[in-house]
Amino acid sequence: MGIQGFLKEIVGIKSAEISAARAREPLSAVRRRAEQSSACPDFLKALEQAGPEHIGIIAEVKKASPSKGDIRPDLDPAACAAAYTNAGACAISVLTESRYFKGSMNDLETVCQNTHLPVLRKDFIINEYQIYEAGAFGASSVLLITTILSKEQLKDYIILARELGMEPLVEITSEYEFETAYYAGAKTIDINNRNLQTLETDLNVSGRIASILPDDIIPVEASGISCHKDIEKGISCRIFNFLVGESIVKADDPESFIRELKNEA
Numbered sequence: 074m075g076i077q078g079f080l081k082e083i084v085g086i087k088s089a090e091i092s093a094a095r096a097r098e099p100l101s102a103v104r105r106r107a108e109q110s111s112a113c114p115d116f117l118k119a120l121e122q123a124g125p126e127h128i129g130i131i132a133e134v135k136k137a138s139p140s141k142g143d144i145r146p147d148l149d150p151a152a153c154a155a156a157y158t159n160a161g162a163c164a165i166s167v168l169t170e171s172r173y174f175k176g177s178m179n180d181l182e183t184v185c186q187n188t189h190l191p192v193l194r195k196d197f198i199i200n201e202y203q204i205y206e207a208g209a210f211g212a213s214s215v216l217l218i219t220t221i222l223s224k225e226q227l228k229d230y231i232i233l234a235r236e237l238g239m240e241p242l243v244e245i246t247s248e249y250e251f252e253t254a255y256y257a258g259a260k261t262i263d264i265n266n267r268n269l270q271t272l273e274t275d276l277n278v279s280g281r282i283a284s285i286l287p288d289d290i291i292p293v294e295a296s297g298i299s300c301h302k303d304i305e306k307g308i309s310c311r312i313f314n315f316l317v318g319e320s321i322v323k324a325d326d327p328e329s330f331i332r333e334l335k336n337e338a
Contacts, residue, residue, distance in 0.1 A: 076221055078270040079139055084221055086172055087197050100202055107208030107237050116191035116214040117240040119163045120261055120291050123313035128335045129163035133318030136175040140272045145322045150180045154187035160331035166193040166316055178210055185211030208237040217243045219250040228257040248285055267296035280310040301336050
């Protein structure tokens with residue numbers, strides 16, 4: 074069975090956007106920019122440093138979502154970058170999808186220019202063009218969603234990202250998808266508690282999947298994390314890195330909130 078629901082819709086939208094982008098800047102040009110881009114901070118190393126006493130928070134620049142609508146449409150990416158860096162985040166995630174998340178490549182570039190932390194391009198990657206774009210704009214990582222890619226695509230895109238100096242974060246939502254990701258050579262696994270086809274969230278997903286992961290895989294829990302208690306649940310399952318978006322951008326003081334998540338307040 075192919076992809077359904079929201080994912081099917083978004084993949085169609087991305088296909089049209091990529092065609093338009095290639096008309097503005099050919100693949101050869103964006104590839105040249107990516108290959109000439111200066112070395113970016115090490116995303117894998119940042120995640121490797123996390124542990125039970127040193128929680129890694131990938132703090133997200135997130136203006137809206139398909140499930141919640143507008144969250145902070147006026148969000149300032151530069152201010153976020155500074156706040157997240159000061160708060161001790163291990164990396165920053167930037168949503169670049171425009172239709173439902175109201176992000177942009179300009180947001181990605183702005184964040185990269187205002188932090189020394191690794192920056193993740195979070196989008197619905199379905200074409201090599203988008204990976205070259207990420208490298209050209211200074212990203213340290215790209216999100217690769219197993220659900221929307223074939224096994225061979227996923228393997229090829231992981232290799233391409235690494236050739237450009239980026240360590241990809243590979244998203245899964247089931248044990249079966251982990252097998253695909255592991256076969257493709259993933260080192261960092263984003264266990265998404267949210268099913269992107271139905272947009273339903275189940276906080277038990279990450280713990281269940283983390284229990285089957287081998288020691289050479291670094292898990293990242295994503296979606297539904299709103300307090301340190303949620304973090305503690307992940308730690309009990311040997312998850313030490315967490316991607317947090319909505320609860321951070323909605324916080325009155327994002328810096329303090331990130332420290333609370335890390336239990337450093």
